[in-house]
Amino acid sequence: xxxxxFLEGFSNSLTVTNLGFGLLGxxxxxxxxxxxxxxxxxxxxxxxxxxxxxxxxxAIIMFCAIYYGAMFGGSTTSILLNAPGESGSVMTAIEGNxxxxxxxxxxxxxxxxxxxxxxGAIGTGILAVAAPSIAALGLKMTPPDFFALMILAFVTxxxxxxxxxxRGLLSLTIGLVIxxxxxxxxxxxxxxxxxxxxxxxxxxxxxxxxxxxxxxxxLYIALSGRLExxxxxxxxxxxxxxxxxxxxxxxxxxxxxAIGFPTGVLPAxxxxxPTFLSYTLEKKLSKNKSEFGNGAIEGVAGPEAxxxxxxxxxxxxxxxxGIPTSGTAAVMLAAFxxxxxxxxPMLFAEQPLLVWxxxxxxxxxxxxLLVINLPLIKMWVQILRVPAPYLFAGxxxxxxxxxxxxxxxxxxxxxxxxIGALGMILRRFGYPITPLILxxxxxxxxxxxxxxxxQLSEGDPGIFISTPFTIITYLLMVVxxxxxxxxxxxxxxxxxx
Amino acid sequence: xILGKKRSAKGELVFTSFLFLAGVVVLWDASxxxxxxxxxxxxxxxxxxxxxxxxxxxxxxxxxxxxxxxLGEPEGVEGGQVESKLRLKPFFLMISGLLVFVFGLPIxxxxxxxxxxxxxxxxxxxxxKTKWFIAVPIAAATAAVIYFxxxxxxxxxxxxxxxxxxxxxxxVVEEDW
Numbered sequence: 001x002x003x004x005x006f007l008e009g010f011s012n013s014l015t016v017t018n019l020g021f022g023l024l025g026x027x028x029x030x031x032x033x034x035x036x037x038x039x040x041x042x043x044x045x046x047x048x049x050x051x052x053x054x055x056x057x058x059a060i061i062m063f064c065a066i067y068y069g070a071m072f073g074g075s076t077t078s079i080l081l082n083a084p085g086e087s088g089s090v091m092t093a094i095e096g097n098x099x100x101x102x103x104x105x106x107x108x109x110x111x112x113x114x115x116x117x118x119x120g121a122i123g124t125g126i127l128a129v130a131a132p133s134i135a136a137l138g139l140k141m142t143p144p145d146f147f148a149l150m151i152l153a154f155v156t157x158x159x160x161x162x163x164x165x166x167r168g169l170l171s172l173t174i175g176l177v178i179x180x181x182x183x184x185x186x187x188x189x190x191x192x193x194x195x196x197x198x199x200x201x202x203x204x205x206x207x208x209x210x211x212x213x214x215x216x217x218x219l220y221i222a223l224s225g226r227l228e229x230x231x232x233x234x235x236x237x238x239x240x241x242x243x244x245x246x247x248x249x250x251x252x253x254x255x256x257x258a259i260g261f262p263t264g265v266l267p268a269x270x271x272x273x274p275t276f277l278s279y280t281l282e283k284k285l286s287k288n289k290s291e292f293g294n295g296a297i298e299g300v301a302g303p304e305a306x307x308x309x310x311x312x313x314x315x316x317x318x319x320x321x322g323i324p325t326s327g328t329a330a331v332m333l334a335a336f337x338x339x340x341x342x343x344x345p346m347l348f349a350e351q352p353l354l355v356w357x358x359x360x361x362x363x364x365x366x367x368x369l370l371v372i373n374l375p376l377i378k379m380w381v382q383i384l385r386v387p388a389p390y391l392f393a394g395x396x397x398x399x400x401x402x403x404x405x406x407x408x409x410x411x412x413x414x415x416x417x418x419i420g421a422l423g424m425i426l427r428r429f430g431y432p433i434t435p436l437i438l439x440x441x442x443x444x445x446x447x448x449x450x451x452x453x454x455q456l457s458e459g460d461p462g463i464f465i466s467t468p469f470t471i472i473t474y475l476l477m478v479v480x481x482x483x484x485x486x487x488x489x490x491x492x493x494x495x496x497x
Numbered sequence: 498x499i500l501g502k503k504r505s506a507k508g509e510l511v512f513t514s515f516l517f518l519a520g521v522v523v524l525w526d527a528s529x530x531x532x533x534x535x536x537x538x539x540x541x542x543x544x545x546x547x548x549x550x551x552x553x554x555x556x557x558x559x560x561x562x563x564x565x566x567x568l569g570e571p572e573g574v575e576g577g578q579v580e581s582k583l584r585l586k587p588f589f590l591m592i593s594g595l596l597v598f599v600f601g602l603p604i605x606x607x608x609x610x611x612x613x614x615x616x617x618x619x620x621x622x623x624x625x626k627t628k629w630f631i632a633v634p635i636a637a638a639t640a641a642v643i644y645f646x647x648x649x650x651x652x653x654x655x656x657x658x659x660x661x662x663x664x665x666x667x668x669v670v671e672e673d674w
Contacts, residue, residue: 036575036576049653050651050653053651053652081576083575083576163569164562164567164569166555166558167559167569169551169555170559173551174519176551177519177523177548180523180545180548184530184541187530187541189530189541191527191530192522192526192545215595218591218618219588219591220572220574221574221577221622222584222587222588222591222618223584223585223587224580224581224582224583224584225579225580226574226577226578226579226580227574227576227622227623228576228577228578388576389618389619389622389627390619392618392622393615393616393619393622393639394615394639396615396618397639397640398643400611400614401611401643404602404655405655408654410600413598413599417595417599420595421592425512427571427572428569429505429508429509429512429568429569430568430569430570430571431569447544450539450544451544454538454539454543455538455539459539
């Protein structure tokens with residue numbers, strides 16, 4: 001770790017502007033975590049068009065604070081309303097809501113917030129140490145290595161999200177097709193444009209993301225869902241823990257961090273998997289197994305630490321290699337792209353001040369989140385009283401404005417409705433959305449690495465398995481693809497034994 | 498219940514067939530791309546053709562899987578529940594709101610188009626309990642806040658509407674003059 005650069009970044013992150021954007025991002029992140037129907041990926045995409053005029057540093061600090069903040073805020077709705085505000089808080093709802101019903105909402109909220117802080121701080125520390133080394137390694141990587149890494153991200157995210165590998169891969173391929181529309185930057189040929197000058201410009205990332213999250217979800221609920229107001233559990237007193245609850249929480253926080261961080265670095269598709277693993281581990285290790293399902297504090301502490309550590313972990317491959325491992329990280333990559341900053345190995349060499357300011361801001365943002373979250377919980381609860389249909393209507397109008405304002409074009413609005421309808425059908429038939437987003441954003445980059453590799457080898461496809469790194473990566477991919485069958489075989493042999 | 502499953506299977510088969518057709522279109526489009534004049538080891542058609550074939554192969558596998566009865570499970574709804582019966586009225590109401598917004602924006606302007614979209618979404622998501630005298634003013638206020646926030650605050654132009662251009666004005670020159 002370059003300590004001098006880190007200190008410079010730290011002093012830069014303490015400027016009024018950067019602190020202000022960090023605070024704004026933390027508040028917005030908590031808000032999107034609390035509100036149903038809007039997650040960090042959608043929030044960042046909605047803000048992309050309105051941040052064109054900002055300094056890149058300030059905008060990216062705000063986006064990272066939103067990412068962290070959403071993980072903090074998601075626990076509030078899970079605990080008080082039994083409605084996770086984002087997917088990483090689903091496991092928290094199981095025990096957290098039971099605790100709230102038993103009058104222990106304060107303890108559940110406190111262990112979630114402090115656990116998120118601990119995991120965020122440890123995760124950011126590891127990020128600061130590991131990312132520069134990985135970036136240095138990235139500088140030695142060849143185009144086939146990068147291509148292999150992207151294929152690994154595609155395949156693992158597709159196979160781990162959702163219940164069927166084929167559906168995940170189909171969703172990814174649809175994303176790759178969407179990413180292909182427009183002028184091919186390598187040859188200048190128009191692809192899948194059918195003579196339309198608007199289509200030749202390609203589909204904007206913001207339009208694709210807002211339509212897949214905001215438009216498709218609203219259409220899906222209108223067609224086959226029913227919104228419920230839910231019962232809001234009372235928060236008596238403040239969010240505090242007793243000595244015994246502290247004692248039961250600290251180990252799950254550390255274990256959650258240990259699970260969440262590496263699964264963020266690896267392309268595991270987001271925070272669902274680590275939170276599930278953390279919950280299962282805590283249940284296995286608990287001395288009070290009977291409490292699980294009835295409000296065990298370990299079941300809140302572990303998953304909440306895991307989802308925050310996961311967010312920090314996802315920033316490692318994003319900053320060091322330019323590879324997103326989750327939907328939100330993919331949107332962050334688009335944000336870097338908007339400001340003409342290439343995330344990846346060169347980032348630490350070309351933009352050291354930006355990247356170290358960002359890492360320092362994560363430490364500060366994490367602390368701000370702890371400070372503003374616990375005292376403001378009652379305010380977040382008030383926001384939950386806004387009827388959900390009005391929230392969805394506001395989000396949808398804002399999403400359509402975001403899509404329109406990029407090029408002031410009604411064509412983009414039509415694309416948003418069409419992709420929104422496609423997303424609705426995908427949701428209806430159980431196709432995961434994240435692989436599609438990854439395909440649309442990372443697809444063009446994968447194509448560039450594919451072409452570079454083929455140029456290097458003068459057309460010999462053998463180059464794709466020419467280095468030890470590529471061979472290991474593809475082997476890992478085969479394991480990820482075959483995991484359901486491997487798992488079945490292991491279980492069968494166990495039953496036989 | 499069985500009828501619902503049959504309908505869902507039909508719907509999924511139709512959708513997967515559409516994906517198969519999309520794969521064919523991608524392949525056809527790739528075949529129409531001009532080859533590069535300069536010496537290049539990767540043709541223009543290579544990458545799109547790989548994606549086209551991938552879509553075709555995966556959709557065929559999916560068609561077989563659906564025909565065998567492996568139906569997809571609908572995604573859950575955040576803060577609500579999924580219903581097995583499709584509600585077409587609210588769905589078409591929301592689609593209409595979106596289309597009015599898309600095609601009406603340049604004509605009737607953002608404030609009115611956004612008010613219509615907002616109201617349509619509120620009605621579509623909660624048809625039983627929505628009261629127009631509450632929904633419409635909230636929709637209009639939200640549209641106004643977004644309009645002025647974008648145009649004045651962020652300097653991003655949104656159409657006010659009713660800006661009809663009737664072409665160049667004809668100048669009549671009287672010859673007697």
